[in-house]
Amino acid sequence: MISNLKKETEEKMKICVKNFVSSINTLRTDRASPDLLKNLYIEYYGKKTVLSNISNITVEDSRTLRINTFDHKINKQVEKSIINSNLGLNPISIGNIIRVPIPQLTEERRKKLIKILYNKSEKSKISIRIARRESNDLVKNLLKNKDISRNEEKKLQNEIQLLTDFYVKEINNLTTKKEIQLNSF
Known part of the structure; x- marks a missing residue:
């Protein structure tokens, strides 16, 4: 006992x-890492869902993350969530892909x-x-x-x-x- x-x-x-x-690990340094968006939640069909569960987050280059959502209808919500996340990131939508450039600190x-x-x-x-x-x-x-x-x-x-x-x-x-x-x- x-x-x-x-x-x-x-x-x-x-x-x-x-x-x-x-x-x-979500506190960013100067390098792109999928961990930056690891704890980001998105409103997905009425439920809060972790972004990594509804998308692929990859490192495009040392200063850019690339997000491919499984359902492209939620891209605007993903962008809004990233902007409101207090991470200081501004996503850019290009077609069905969302790019997140990592600015210098x-x-x-x-x-x-x-x-x-x-x-x-x-x-x-x-x-x-x-x-x-x-x-x-x-x-x-x-x-x-x-x-x-x-x-x-x-x-x-x-x-x-x-x-x-x-x-x-x-x-x-x-x-x-x-x-x-x-x-x-």
């Missing part, structure tokens, strides 16, 4: 880090992206701390029900805190790497 608690806590924290990595846009990066970082750390709090609450309930001793409670809480510290540090390291990447272009 105790080892399951630690495993579940660690899994929750790993998911927080994984989600953070996924979200910062301006200093103002770079600062804005770094601010977004730190906001996402803080939200991820909060998620990790929530997982810690939930686990500590379970440990306290185990002590209250006399399933574990006071010493075991302290030991478990210390182990959970070590996991928390490790994953918060991981988020900080990833944030620093991404900030360096954003500043290097």
Whole structure:
């Protein structure tokens, strides 16, 4: 039971880090990458659908993405969604193809992206701390029900805190790497 608690806590924290990595991959640098549009949702027949589920997104060259939608009737919606996505991208429709040129980062846009990066970082750390709090609450309930001793409670809480510290540090390291990447272009 105790080892399951630690495993579940660690899994929750790993998911927080994984989600953070996924979200910062959408913050663009100067290169075209399909990950930029990975989390973009389109209204498709009354349902919000991920753009990658209804289209092929490919890299045409280092500064251009190419989108081929499976249903060309939604191209205008795709364009509108990209424009409204706060990514600073302006798609161009040419026939049934949507091209998304990736402009060079301006200093103002770079600062804005770094601010977004730190906001996402803080939200991820909060998620990790929530997982810690939930686990500590379970440990306290185990002590209250006399399933574990006071010493075991302290030991478990210390182990959970070590996991928390490790994953918060991981988020900080990833944030620093991404900030360096954003500043290097």
